[in-house]
Amino acid sequence: MENNSRELLKFFDENQAFMDEQVRVGIETNRKGNASISFFDSEGNPLTDVHAEIHQEKHDFKFGANIFMLDELETEEKNDQYKKAFAELFNQATLPFFWSDLEPIQGQPRYAKDSPKLYRRPATDLCVEFCEANGIEPKMHCLNYGMWTPLWVPQDVQGTKRCLEKHMAELGERYADRIPAIEVTNETLWVENWDMTSGLNTLFFHEPDYVEWSFEHARKYFPCNELILNEAPARIWGDGFKYNRSAYYMLIERALSKGAPIDTIGMQFQAGGNPSAKLFDPISIYQVLDQYAKLGKSIQISEVTIPLRTQDPDGAERQAELIENLYKLWFSHPAMSAIIYWNFADGYAHGAKPGDMDVAENRYRGGLLNFDMSPKPAYKVLKKLIHETWKTNLSLDSGNESKVNMRGFHGVYEVKATSNGKTAQTKIHLVKGAANQFKIILQ
Numbered sequence: 001m002e003n004n005s006r007e008l009l010k011f012f013d014e015n016q017a018f019m020d021e022q023v024r025v026g027i028e029t030n031r032k033g034n035a036s037i038s039f040f041d042s043e044g045n046p047l048t049d050v051h052a053e054i055h056q057e058k059h060d061f062k063f064g065a066n067i068f069m070l071d072e073l074e075t076e077e078k079n080d081q082y083k084k085a086f087a088e089l090f091n092q093a094t095l096p097f098f099w100s101d102l103e104p105i106q107g108q109p110r111y112a113k114d115s116p117k118l119y120r121r122p123a124t125d126l127c128v129e130f131c132e133a134n135g136i137e138p139k140m141h142c143l144n145y146g147m148w149t150p151l152w153v154p155q156d157v158q159g160t161k162r163c164l165e166k167h168m169a170e171l172g173e174r175y176a177d178r179i180p181a182i183e184v185t186n187e188t189l190w191v192e193n194w195d196m197t198s199g200l201n202t203l204f205f206h207e208p209d210y211v212e213w214s215f216e217h218a219r220k221y222f223p224c225n226e227l228i229l230n231e232a233p234a235r236i237w238g239d240g241f242k243y244n245r246s247a248y249y250m251l252i253e254r255a256l257s258k259g260a261p262i263d264t265i266g267m268q269f270q271a272g273g274n275p276s277a278k279l280f281d282p283i284s285i286y287q288v289l290d291q292y293a294k295l296g297k298s299i300q301i302s303e304v305t306i307p308l309r310t311q312d313p314d315g316a317e318r319q320a321e322l323i324e325n326l327y328k329l330w331f332s333h334p335a336m337s338a339i340i341y342w343n344f345a346d347g348y349a350h351g352a353k354p355g356d357m358d359v360a361e362n363r364y365r366g367g368l369l370n371f372d373m374s375p376k377p378a379y380k381v382l383k384k385l386i387h388e389t390w391k392t393n394l395s396l397d398s399g400n401e402s403k404v405n406m407r408g409f410h411g412v413y414e415v416k417a418t419s420n421g422k423t424a425q426t427k428i429h430l431v432k433g434a435a436n437q438f439k440i441i442l443q
Helices: 005-014 016-030 076-089 124-133 157-175 188-193 210-221 247-257 282-293 315-332 360-364 377-389
Strands: 032-041 051-059 062-066 092-096 137-144 181-186 226-231 264-270 298-305 336-341 393-397 403-409 411-419 422-430 437-442
Touching: 005 016, 005 282, 005 315, 016 032, 016 282, 016 315, 032 051, 032 411, 032 422, 051 403, 062 137, 076 377, 092 124, 092 336, 124 137, 137 157, 137 210, 137 226, 157 210, 181 210, 181 264, 188 226, 188 247, 210 226, 210 247, 226 247, 226 298, 247 282, 264 282, 282 298, 282 315, 298 315, 315 336, 315 377, 393 403, 403 411, 411 437, 422 437
Parallel strands: 032 437, 062 092, 062 336, 092 137, 137 181, 181 226, 226 264, 264 298, 298 336
Antiparallel strands: 032 403, 051 393, 051 411, 411 422
């Protein structure tokens, strides 16, 4: 790794005026809305001189990470720290639904909480229950991820499709009402990396209708869910971006033209290893988002890894500064709906033993928590942005009027209203694009 991680901030530094204006205007325009709250007594008469305390409880925008280490750590103390830190920061979690690990033995899926343990693959019921208990929206990763097809599945395309549709039907019956967001396909442009002699069951992965078939059948078994496709960063950002001739853009355009019910476009931003500073050019990032927004679908940054450069004594601070700049930029774009970090804690990445920081993705130290579960500067930066800077809390008086007007971030609010001994406490939901006119009765 380079010694000076300041180099990665070069384009943010050079385009500070663009960042300041784009972030300020974009967030104000795209992430906030207006609302009016009118007050009445129990007989329907308008009330004046009302004092209202308005506190935002939840964001509509989704902030998350994968939760692959839920109750998978070495001690109960670390497990508790992990869960507490996750729940205090995020409102969305990516859950592990890798088919080959979810059903390693045919007919014996690992749904239940008491299922046999598998590293980085906590039982799906356990994950869903944690999310439900903490007001976190679960996201399925991934319904049909070709390279994770079990080897017991028949080694022919039609046989794979039969087994996969049965798998989808089972997942739909069990989770369609509990998991709103379904990642249907992932990394389909990596098909050349998974040849048919690799020992993996990848035959269907090579078929021309892979994406379209997957979304058609996903909609059948998840009729009311958000359906997402996802792709690796090399085909999206930097040199992989070719405007409307970008491989991922053309893949989506073709799938939509064939009727694929795609709701959301997932874009990974895995910047592990030794990324080029150009990857962090805010103008280039916005060009990519603007281009994909032309497809008319919402966009999420689906997997984020920003490395901590360990040879740089200020590496942790630089990581936090990069993350702050990126989240502000992404949050400001009108097409964005979610930002999902990848590995929450250092030392537990795919392809490495826990705590071995010299191999695989562990060496990037790209988590928001250290291996001991203590928060990094990046965690603290995100917590301040999500739960302070980007939340609305107001104290308003109606005076001679019987209503108050407010502007705030889209989400759920608690309103406490008082007037001459009459009170009310209720919740309102400030929704993007809605009229947002509310009536509250004080008694």
